[in-house]
Amino acid sequence: MKPFRIKTAALAVALSLLAGSAMAEPVNIEAVMTPTDQIRMDFKDGSKRFVLMVRRTGNATGSGLLAGTSVVEQGWHDINPPFDADPQGYLEMTAENGDVAYLKWTVRAVFTKGEEKPQLHDYGVWELVSGTGQFADKRGIGTLVIKPVTKTDRKYILSGEIGDKP
Secondary structure: OHHHHHHHHHHHHHHHHHHHHHHOEEEEEEEEEEEEEEEEEEOOOOOOOEEEEEEEEEEOEEEOOOOOOEEEEEEEEEEEOOOEEEEEEEEEEEOOOOOEEEEEEEEEEEEEOOOOOOEEEEEEEEEEEEEOHHHOOEEEEEEEEEEEOOOOOEEEEEEEEEEEOO
16 A cells, blocks of 8 residues: 555656746747946956946847736946946836846956957846736746847846746
């Protein structure tokens, strides 16, 4: 009788894990973000370090629950060229019906040698931390890559999963 109980318990655990992972839906979106407001503080210590506090806006395209949202970034970018950077902030993602998802993000960036000047590579993570309406009972996590589009515009590429809160 004991082996039957162990197998039944193992099956129940396996099914609950499968059901839990099946509940999360993939998210793959991109948004070209354009600055609408920014404050820059340059360090006066002989380094090239600066902090950029920026508000950017854009529209998310792709697939998943966040596709089709309008996006506002509130970011704090601590940049120390030609070495590294530590950007972080929030993305406020508003669906057409007014529901809002709040994503907290953080990135670690490094510079590598480029043909004419150092190139910045931004890789990090995002987390759905709060929301209203359809996003109120959701949680999510994934990766974030930020790529330059123009001197000021950036493409935010988010991949991950969003599911129901436990």
